[in-house]
Structures are given as C-alpha cells and as structure tokens.
Amino acid sequence: MKVRTEGSSNYEYVTARVRSRKKKLFDEDDYRKLVRMGQGEIARFMEDTEYGTEMNALGTRHSGIDLVEYALARNLAKHFDDLLTWAEGPLYDYVANYLRKFDAWNVKTVIRGVYTDAAPEAIETDLVRTGEFSERRLDRAAEAGSIEEVTEQLSPTIFGDPLAAAMGDFESEGVLVPLENAVDRAYYAHLLDELGRTVPNSPEGLYGEFLEAEIDFRNLRNALRIARSGADIDPAEYYIEGGQLFDREELRQVATNVDELVERVRASIYGAELSRALEELEAADSLIRFERALEAALLEYSSKLSNRYPLSVCPVISYILAKEREVRNVRAIARGREAGLPVEEIEEELVMT
C-alpha cells in the first residue's frame, strides 16, 4: 500500500533536524540521576526538560507517575508527527511506513481494551497518536462495542484483511494472541513490500538490511521467550516473514534448544553485533538482560548505518529508535520507583548504549 510519492526527498533538512533532536535526548548522566530520584522529583525533573509542555498540559487531568507516562506518550507522538510534516517524497513514505508501528500498537491497545470492556475514554488515553491513522478512526475504533466492530472499523487499513482472517481463530480459541500476531505480521509484511527490491549497499539497501535485522531480532526474541517459558507453543506461529536468520522450519527446531540457538546466532552475520548480548545470556542466564542487550545492539546498528549513509532514511530511523528507548527507559524508571524497586534492578531494565 503506497502512501505518497511525489518529488524528491529532502534528506538534508530532515536529517539535520533529526540529528539535532537526537543529541538532546537524555544521556547516561540523566538516567543515573533519574534512577535515584523519588516520584515527586521525577515529575519535577521532567517539567524542566523536553517534556515540560506536555507535563503542564496534562497536569490538570493526571498526577504522579500516570502524568509522567501520559506526557511521555504525547511527547513521542508530537515528535514523530513532526517527522511526517518535514519529510517529502520517498523519505515521507519510508518514515510513514515505519511509524505504522504505532498504528499496530494502537490497534493492539484498542483490541485489548475492548476485550476487557474498558471504557472508551480509558482506551483513548492509552493511545499513542502518531502513525497513519486519523484521530477519528482511532476514536471510532476505541468506541466500538465488540472486537468484530473494531475489525470492521479497521477494514480499509492494512490491518483489515489479516485481522478478518484471524477472527476465526480468535472466536474458536477465545484468546487475543492470533489477532495480535496478525497485526504484527501485517506491519512487518508491509514494511518490506514498500521497499521492494533494492541495490545492495545503497541507502535503500542498507535500510532494507536494517529492517531485516529488526525482524530477525524480533524472531530471535520470540523464539527465546518460548524456549525459556517451556510452554507448549508452536514458535512458527509467531514467526515474522522477511528476516534472513531463520525460516519458519528452522525457528521451530532451534526454539527447543537454547544452546543451539546461541551457537546459530554466533555464527550468523549478527555474531559480532550480538556478542555482548549472547555473553549476557550465557553468563547471567537472564532473559531480561539478553533482551535489553538485543535492543541496544539494534540501536547501535542503526547509529552505525546513519553514519555510513548520512543522506538517507537511516538517521531518521535511528532517531525514532532512540526516542522510543528514551520514553521506555523513563517509563521504566518512573514505574520502578513507584513500585519501590531497588536502583540496581531498575538499571537492569534500562537500555543504554
């Protein structure tokens, strides 16, 4: 599904702005300070930063850690909407496609909300309003009374057909997993479709490589989670097409044996990038650490790409990832402090490069 392709891309303008914004994100020192703050202090600290506008705007409706969380989501949406306003031509297509990630996120939020009979207002506050969907479509979906109505509302979008196809499974099993998988797969399938065939080592080619890496990492994470949980789930059900590390069958085989999986990854093209993550996995035997290391590796990979091809979509993607991490880190800190977790445990949850 094409979004819009007219004229040429304005890489110079967008990358200059994006790089400047990326530099303003929180650094390690800020995180170190944040982790040691109390709840009130975190809110006050946030008011003096990037997030001040949102904190003040939402201050009347929410308070405490909820306020921080909603301010984070709104700020994220604002920044990513900015990207779409700046970008032109093919660059707009790439960014819009990548930001459908939040459409997928919103669809999942709505489905979960409707499934648990949450009030439409409660669902709406949890949405991240960026991506391709219009405000109205989101509001209408949130107001739907049943999952069937949600799928109907979404039928003109890329998620429509996959969701409709997954409805049968949902009805027979009564769990949300088939629907959520359908959403994820629809997102990744369209991400690669749009790119089409590319010349290797060109900016588009590298972007394709990055997307493949993201899909591979996601498959890897899912496989490990299934292997670890020991649950009797077929990992192939969660498989996302488009990666180059595993195919569906291979994933099914390696997911039963963690050691084999680790060996397999070490020998692959991601071996060097993931060596730290793999060491964490073997040494600490901790899945959380491995997942964080995986995310850090993807972040580093995207920064590396953005230096190799400065005038491409890579810096923008790298910024999107970095901003997402920041929001997730701050959220983890705020929630962790609220729950009274010790500093070390919160630090383990953070992704830092």
Add this chain to the structure above:
Amino acid sequence: MLETTDIAAVALQDSGGSAVSKEGAAALAVGLGALGTGYAQSRIGAAAVGAVAEDDEMFVTGLIFTALPETLIIIAFVTIFLV
C-alpha cells in the same frame, strides 16, 4: 570510406574559428560555476535551516557553511579578467 572522411574534414574546416567567442566562453564558465554554487547551496542551505530551527546557536555555523560554495563562483568570476 576515405572520401566521406575527407569531405567531413573539409566541412569542419569550413566552419572555421570557434562557435563561441572568447568573451562568450568566459561568460559560460561563470554561468556554469553559478549553477554549481546554486546546487551546492540549496542542499547545504536546507540542512542549515533545519539545524537552526532546532538550535539558534547553529545560525553562524550554518551561515558559514552555506556561504562556502560561494568560492566556486568567485573563482569562476576571475576568468572574466583573464580574457
């Protein structure tokens, strides 16, 4: 075969001199230099405006970098005095 090349050679000699006068060639050089400058400045300018929009302190740096390709046209301008 030989005849045709001979005829071609004669025809070429006939047109004589150059199509563009010395001054004209110099003007072309300046014009092409200006085109190059414009192309370079449009891209640098876009990046500079983007950087300034995010951070006012980038204004001077941005201005310097935007003005750098100006050297191209200034050097091309010298050709005017050489002919």
